[in-house]
Amino acid sequence: MRGGLILKLLAWGLALSLVVLPIVGVLNGWFAGERWPVRSLQVEAEYNHVSAEEIRAAVANHVGNGFFATKLDELQAAVAALPWVEKAEARKHWPDMILLRVTELQPVARWGANKLISADSRIFAAPGAENMQGLPRLAGPDDALANVIAFYASAQKILAGSGMTVNGVELSERGSWKLALSNGSELELGREQPEQRLQRFINVYPRLLAGHTGNFEKVDLRYSNGFAIKWPEAPASVTPPAVKKPQPAAPEPAARGVT
Incomplete structure (x- = not known):
């Protein structure tokens, strides 16, 4: 069974x-x-x-x-x-x-030398990233990406209406901020209160333009009560060389007859 x-x-x-x-x-x-x-x-x-x-x-x-x-x-x-x-x-x-x-992935900015930032705030590497043009250049420690993006947006808002636009933001390892503008100028903002320092500069910027043609090269805003600004040097005037007037040729001596 x-x-x-x-x-x-x-x-x-x-x-x-x-x-x-x-x-x-x-x-x-x-x-x-x-x-x-x-x-x-x-x-x-x-x-x-x-x-x-x-x-x-x-x-x-x-x-x-x-x-x-x-x-x-x-x-x-x-x-x-x-x-x-x-x-x-x-x-x-x-x-x-x-x-x-x-x-x-949709790149919205460059990150460092050869990486990109996607629309969802992701850092990624891709072929040809270092050659992409027309994107803002952001840089800093990878774990500070959110802070760099936030400061970029804040700086754009502060500069709105000034005629200047942000082309790049850099955060150093020591926490110091630097802005690159689309016209080639640079702004050193330091580590403390970068937005307030930038706003202070924008408040007096129209008066700084008086008497100047063209853009400044660099502004150092790391001072507590002011800033230092560097303007491009005016090209040295060149004196054209004097042109000598041609002198009349001396008359040739009369030929003598041969006897």
């Missing part, structure tokens, strides 16, 4: 294995991948910085075992690891298609 029960249980276990094992094998890509292959990849992307070839190359390593065995989380991670990719979302569409949506 007991032996018969054991045999029945073994039979049921074998039957169940024969049913489950093929399913597990297909889902894990152990076999029959060629019977249910991924035949189509539909990609939705902007293609500003990421090419279709790069995306398809990243996907290719994850669809070879068939439609059912394709692991979407691994596929998404492979595409998201590409430069310029913010995120990737993939889903399967029966019977043989993978739908993929790729969102690119």
Whole structure:
């Protein structure tokens, strides 16, 4: 009696294995991948910085075992690891298609020498970052990114209406602030109360322009009761060399006859 029960249980276990094992094998890509292959990849992307070839190359390593065995989380991670990719979302569409949506990082500023800042305040490295033009240049310790962005926005607001715009912000390791303006001028603000010092300068800036043509080169605002300003040196006047008047040629002596 007991032996018969054991045999029945073994039979049921074998039957169940024969049913489950093929399913597990297909889902894990152990076999029959060629019977249910991924035949189509539909990609939705902007293609500003990421090419279709790069995306398809990243996907290719994850669809070879068939439609059912394709692991979407691994596929998404492979595409998201590409430069310029913010995120990737993939889903399967029966019977043989993978739908993929790729969102690119949108740079809003440069960070240091060769990195960028995305619209969601993420620091990232990407090919050609050091050559991108038209973006404000921000710099500082990576863990101070939020402070640098906040000060950039604050400085832009203070300078509004002055005719000057901020082109760059730098925070040194010691906590000292420096502004670069779009006209090539620089502002040294120091470590303490940089917004107040900048506002103080803007309050007197219209009077400073009196008697000056062109932009200042640099302003040092690190003084407690004033600031130092450097104007470009006026080009030295050049006296044109004197032009000598041509002298009349001396008359030639008369020729003498030969006897």
